[in-house]
Amino acid sequence: MKVIFTIDHDHDFAIIYELLKRDKNQERFAGKISSSLLKKTSSLKREEFIKELKKYTQKKYGSSSQFLEKTVRLYQLSWDEINEEFFSKTEEITGFSWKYNEYFCVVSFFNKGISNWGGDKIIRGWNENPYLMWKITAHELLISHIFCIFEKKEFAKYNLSSDKKWKIAEISAFAICGLEKKMIKLWPWTTEEERYPLNHNYPHIYESQKKLKTFYKNKKDFKSFLKKAIKEIP
Numbered sequence: 001m002k003v004i005f006t007i008d009h010d011h012d013f014a015i016i017y018e019l020l021k022r023d024k025n026q027e028r029f030a031g032k033i034s035s036s037l038l039k040k041t042s043s044l045k046r047e048e049f050i051k052e053l054k055k056y057t058q059k060k061y062g063s064s065s066q067f068l069e070k071t072v073r074l075y076q077l078s079w080d081e082i083n084e085e086f087f088s089k090t091e092e093i094t095g096f097s098w099k100y101n102e103y104f105c106v107v108s109f110f111n112k113g114i115s116n117w118g119g120d121k122i123i124r125g126w127n128e129n130p131y132l133m134w135k136i137t138a139h140e141l142l143i144s145h146i147f148c149i150f151e152k153k154e155f156a157k158y159n160l161s162s163d164k165k166w167k168i169a170e171i172s173a174f175a176i177c178g179l180e181k182k183m184i185k186l187w188p189w190t191t192e193e194e195r196y197p198l199n200h201n202y203p204h205i206y207e208s209q210k211k212l213k214t215f216y217k218n219k220k221d222f223k224s225f226l227k228k229a230i231k232e233i234p
Contacts, residue, residue, distance in 0.1 A: 078130035118147035
């Protein structure tokens with residue numbers, strides 16, 4: 001398995017547009033997209049807004065493309081140092097093989113981190129230290145991996161909603177990255193609080209995350225953890 005860092009304006013734009021359709025997500029683009037354009041989200045007709053937004057993002061990509069290209073190269077060189085170890089350790093921890101042989105990480109001017117619910121493409125922000133970005137990149141990849149696990153027959157029978165799958169995948173990714181000694185060694189610079197954080201952007205899963213921490217640390221295996229999470233998470 002391998003992560004390929006790449007530039008993909010069309011994919012990045014599609015995600016930006018989807019998020020901007022939800023008012024609550026506008027603040028994540030503050031400072032990245034002009035405030036005057038953001039204010040037009042609800043006032044312009046759909047076609048007009050898409051046209052203006054695409055023009056804005058294409059201009060950003062055009063004027064700063066050389067720097068984005070350099071970042072992609074730096075990210076790739078850095079990630080390659082842990083690529084094989086990350087994928088093999090994940091399979092060892094979860095007991096499941098990765099679905100795809102290649103995963104694509106779109107490096108973005110606008111989005112900090114976006115996973116894919118079972119797909120092979122994630123997004124990461126361009127303005128991070130090439131080494132400090134490892135843990136969040138791993139987190140986004142793990143969410144996709146766990147969604148693929150839910151496709152397996154033994155979990156498909158639960159008929160879980162997408163929202164519940166996402167909650168379990170988020171908490172599982174936090175646990176794998178921050179509670180597994182095998183994984184913590186990949187980012188030894190993280191503090192104790194950063195390993196299994198309870199100050200992220202999803203406060204509605206804090207209680208479930210806290211409740212499942214002890215069970216994860218004492219789990220028989222990853223399958224048993226997922227089945228426990230299915231019972232515990234609303």
